[in-house]
Amino acid sequence: xxxxxxxxxxLLRPSETLSLTCAVYGGSFSxxxxxxxxxxxxxxxxxxxxxxxxxxxxxxxxxKSRVIISIDPSKNQFSLKLKSVAAADTAVYYCARMxxxxxxxxxxxxxxxxxxxxx
Amino acid sequence: DIQMTQSPSSLSASVxxxxxxxxxxxxxxxxxxxxxxxxxxxxxxxxxxxxxTLQDGVPSTFSASxxxxxxxxxxxxxxxxxxxTYYCQQSYNTPYTFGQGTKLEIx
Numbered sequence: 001x002x003x004x005x006x007x008x009x010x011l012l013r014p015s016e017t018l019s020l021t022c023a024v025y026g027g028s029f030s031x032x033x034x035x036x037x038x039x040x041x042x043x044x045x046x047x048x049x050x051x052x053x054x055x056x057x058x059x060x061x062x063x064k065s066r067v068i069i070s071i072d073p074s075k076n077q078f079s080l081k082l083k084s085v086a087a088a089d090t091a092v093y094y095c096a097r098m099x100x101x102x103x104x105x106x107x108x109x110x111x112x113x114x115x116x117x118x119x
Numbered sequence: 120d121i122q123m124t125q126s127p128s129s130l131s132a133s134v135x136x137x138x139x140x141x142x143x144x145x146x147x148x149x150x151x152x153x154x155x156x157x158x159x160x161x162x163x164x165x166x167x168x169x170x171x172t173l174q175d176g177v178p179s180t181f182s183a184s185x186x187x188x189x190x191x192x193x194x195x196x197x198x199x200x201x202x203x204t205y206y207c208q209q210s211y212n213t214p215y216t217f218g219q220g221t222k223l224e225i226x
Contacts (some may be wrong), residue, residue, distance in 0.1 A: 035215075045163070045206060045217035060214040061120075094162055103169040104210035105153040109162035 002027030006095045006110035008080075012117050018082040022095030022110050029053040029073050033098040035106065036069060036080045040091035050098065051078055085117045121145050121209050125218035131226040132197055140192045140221045142207035147187045151211040154183055154192050156203040157220075163206060167192065197223075 008020035020036070036048040049059035051069045059067050063082070071078040082089060095110040122145035132138050142152065150170040155163035165174050167183045170190060180195045194201055202225050207218040 044219050045208070047213075047215040047217075050213075058213050062214070098210070099168075102172065103151050103153070104215070105165055105168035106155070106163070106208070107165050107168070107174075109164075112162050 002097060002108050004095050004097065004108055004110040006093075006113055008093075008113055008115075010114055010116060012085050012115065014086050014117060014119055015084055016117075018085050018089065018093075018115055019079070020093055020095070020113055020115075021077055021079045024076045024078075024097070027097070027108075029071075029076065031100060033100070033104065034069075034071065034078045035096045035098055037094045037096055037106070037109075038089075038091040039094070039112075042088075043091075046091075048080065048082075048093075085115075087117050089115070090117045091115060120214055121148060121212055121216050123207055123209055123216050123218040125205075125207055125221050127221060128219065129222040129224065131224050133226045134197050134199060136197045138194050138197060138223065140205050140207075140223075142185075142190045142192070142218050144188045144190075144209055144211075148209045148211035150186065151209055152185060152190045153208045153210065155206045155208065156201075157206065158203045166205075199225075 003025045006022040033050045035050040051057045051071045066083045068081045092112045096106045097108040098104045099107045124143045126141045154167040157163040171183050183192045205221045
């Protein structure tokens with residue numbers, strides 16, 4: 001049973017960089033896409049972007065200019081950086097696994113990290 | 120982006136009731152439609168993928184169908200554990216997008 005465990009800073013000031021990391025336990029990196037998703041009362045669930053084992057990325061155009069997702073297969077980890085945060089980036093951030101075998105559904109989620117952007 | 124619209128936004132029902140949640144896509148998405156539920160303070164959980172495939176452990180009271188742009192999630196007999204918020208999500212195109220949610224509450 002795969003488990004995703006995420007961590008990172010939960011309180012940021014405007015213009016700082018959000019940085020989160022997700023570790024994958026009990027599963028392989030291959031055959032899956034690894035995503036970041038956020039959830040806020042204002043925007044609901046919003047897909048941020050994804051990365052595969054080879055490092056190919058795909059980002060939401062609404063965030064593309066500020067997002068970098070990276071992967072370290074040797075550590076079974078992937079990471080999110082979101083630059084120049086503002087109050088509108090306040091949300092719960094989730095790491096997640098998307099499975100090609102199930103039509104790219106999200107079959108595993110991290111526990112979520114509440115990130116608050118405030119001066 | 121493909122817009123996903125769920126209806127209703129909220130629903131009050133009783134244990135034993137049959138409920139249907141509808142999800143409409145702004146363009147055809149083939150079968151790339153998935154359903155999740157979420158309880159307060161928890162991550163969403165996958166219930167059904169690829170329009171109609173129940174995940175292991177999901178009760179048979181759940182079913183789903185649809186194609187193209189209109190999809191339904193049916194709970195044939197509500198149980199206490201089913202009261203949650205339900206989301207649909209398309210994976211036909213990036214950016215992957217979600218419905219706004221349907222909050223299912225106890226009447």
